[in-house]
Amino acid sequence: MKQLTLDYFSGKLAGIKNDIKNGKVDPLQPLTDYIDAFQTLPEDRVVKLPEFVSLFATLCDILDYKVQAFKALMFDISKDKLTRFFQDAGAIDDLVDMVAWRDPFEFTSMSWPFVKEIVEKLGTTRRLVPQCEVVDDEGSIQLQFDLPVENQNFFQEKAAILEALKRYDRLQGSMLASLGNILDFLENDHDIDRMQAFVHVLHLIQDGELILREDDDSSSNTELRLWRDGQ
Amino acid sequence: MNEFKVISYILARRGDEIGATDDAMIEALGLKGKDSRQQLYRLLESYASKMALFGFKVEKNPLDGHWFLSCTNDISENSRMNPFQGRTRLASTLVAILISMTCDDGEVTVDRVKKIRNVKDITQDLKELEAMGLLRVHGNKIIVLERVGYFIDLADFMKRFNDYLNEKYK
Numbered sequence: 502m503k504q505l506t507l508d509y510f511s512g513k514l515a516g517i518k519n520d521i522k523n524g525k526v527d528p529l530q531p532l533t534d535y536i537d538a539f540q541t542l543p544e545d546r547v548v549k550l551p552e553f554v555s556l557f558a559t560l561c562d563i564l565d566y567k568v569q570a571f572k573a574l575m576f577d578i579s580k581d582k583l584t585r586f587f588q589d590a591g592a593i594d595d596l597v598d599m600v601a602w603r604d605p606f607e608f609t610s611m612s613w614p615f616v617k618e619i620v621e622k623l624g625t626t627r628r629l630v631p632q633c634e635v636v637d638d639e640g641s642i643q644l645q646f647d648l649p650v651e652n653q654n655f656f657q658e659k660a661a662i663l664e665a666l667k668r669y670d671r672l673q674g675s676m677l678a679s680l681g682n683i684l685d686f687l688e689n690d691h692d693i694d695r696m697q698a699f700v701h702v703l704h705l706i707q708d709g710e711l712i713l714r715e716d717d718d719s720s721s722n723t724e725l726r727l728w729r730d731g732q
Numbered sequence: 733m734n735e736f737k738v739i740s741y742i743l744a745r746r747g748d749e750i751g752a753t754d755d756a757m758i759e760a761l762g763l764k765g766k767d768s769r770q771q772l773y774r775l776l777e778s779y780a781s782k783m784a785l786f787g788f789k790v791e792k793n794p795l796d797g798h799w800f801l802s803c804t805n806d807i808s809e810n811s812r813m814n815p816f817q818g819r820t821r822l823a824s825t826l827v828a829i830l831i832s833m834t835c836d837d838g839e840v841t842v843d844r845v846k847k848i849r850n851v852k853d854i855t856q857d858l859k860e861l862e863a864m865g866l867l868r869v870h871g872n873k874i875i876v877l878e879r880v881g882y883f884i885d886l887a888d889f890m891k892r893f894n895d896y897l898n899e900k901y902k
Contacts, residue, residue: 529887574890582897583835590850592900597823599892602814603791603802605750605882 514559521566528563528570662701663710665691666727677714677724735761739779743790743801750882751793751800795881815883825849825857826866826880833876834890840874 520526586592635644669686671678678686680702687698705711706725714724742752742760752760754769763771776799780790789804816823828848832840846854858869865879880886 529891571887574887574894578835578890578894578897579901582901585901586897587848589900593824593828593849594820595900596893596896597820597827599896600823600827600884601888601892602816602823603883603885604815605744605800605802 511556511559514556514563518559518563518566521563528566529574658697659701659704662687662691662693662698663705666705666711672725672727675726677726680723680725683725735775736779736782739775740783740801743799749796749798749879751798753797753799757799793878793881794886796878798882800882819860822857822860825854826861826884829861829867829874829876830880830884830886830889831893834886840876841872842869842874843872845874 517526521528633646634642637643665687666672666683669678669683671682671686683702684695684698687693688695693701702711702725706713710728711725712728714726738761739757742757745751754772757776758768758772761772761775765771776790783789783801784804787804788801790799791802792799814823816826825845828845829840832844832848836844842854842858846852858867858874861867862869865877866883867877867880868875
């Protein structure tokens with residue numbers, strides 16, 4: 502995008518002001534020119550804000566035109582016609598048909614705490630994994646790029662949890678430990694969020710690294726053991 | 733969930749207030765630094781251009797400074813979208829209140845609105861409009877609340893009203 506100088510922006514605002522003044526532009530309409538002009542300013546426009554003070558007079562004039570236009574809109578309504586409107590029994594119903602109603606779009610399905618948690622995760626620090634390469638049939642590199650990922654890779658975290666469980670004294674040999682004990686161990690000794698640990702335990706069961714007690718039934722606590730030496 | 737999904741949710745939040753202010757959106761999106769407001773506007777601009785494809789537009793309620801989502805003009809006009817669908821009397825009472833608010837000197841009163849509506853009783857209408865969070869009634873006095881700005885563009889309404897008067901009573 503072309504980088505513009507302060508003088509150019511000043512001229513552009515003055516142009517907008519003149520267009521309003523000359524009736525070329527309706528002051529009550531949102532003016533996309535404002536946004537276009539703003540977008541063409543250099544990126545450090547906020548840092549240089551004090552230098553933009555000279556623009557404020559023009560901006561105030563434009564704002565004044567808008568306020569005046571709104572006031573004029575109200576005073577333009579003829580008292581005589583208004584009186585006739587009030588005396589006309591069916592007029593209000595005619596008018597209602599002409600109103601452009603807006604129907605705001607609303608969600609109810611997500612709670613605010615849930616969204617806040619998601620937003621916090623959006624802000625998680627990211628790091629770069631080794632650079633990705635796209636090679637052709639002859640092995641020549643066609644493209645290189647960095648893939649941003651979460652701070653800790655899910656699979657690395659799962660592997661770390663498995664290693665921790667292998668050192669857990671209640672899971673040595675063919676010993677069984679309850680799900681609650683495993684989650685306590687990961688939460689207390691390894692500072693892993695309980696819900697996060699539970700998800701990893703499910704993945705380890707699916708991977709066959711953790712095995713549910715064979716005679717387990719719903720009436721007793723869930724007990725698990727580690728898969729060792731092929732059994 | 734990405735930034736656009738968060739914006740969608742924030743703009744469509746339901747409650748006494750719909751959507752969110754600049755500051756609330758900046759906080760929710762985790763935007764930081766001196767140019768956080770500019771970052772927000774850039775995101776909103778990009779979001780609005782994409783949502784327009786689906787018939788949605790981003791609007792601001794000038795009465796409380798909240799951004800919110802609504803349908804584009806072509807959709808709302810073609811579908812005759814109306815939050816008062818099937819409740820014309822409510823719409824008529826609200827329009828009468830808005831006319832009194834903008835054209836009469838002084839406060840909006842129940843008696844004046846009854847006169848504009850040309851009906852004897854508007855108690856039920858006022859109760860329903862109050863339940864929608866659009867106004868509050870204290871005795872004979874009616875106070876219009878900011879929520880009205882989500883349902884009607886007041887400047888556009890005034891223009892249409894003016895045009896209507898000029899057309900009908902030449």
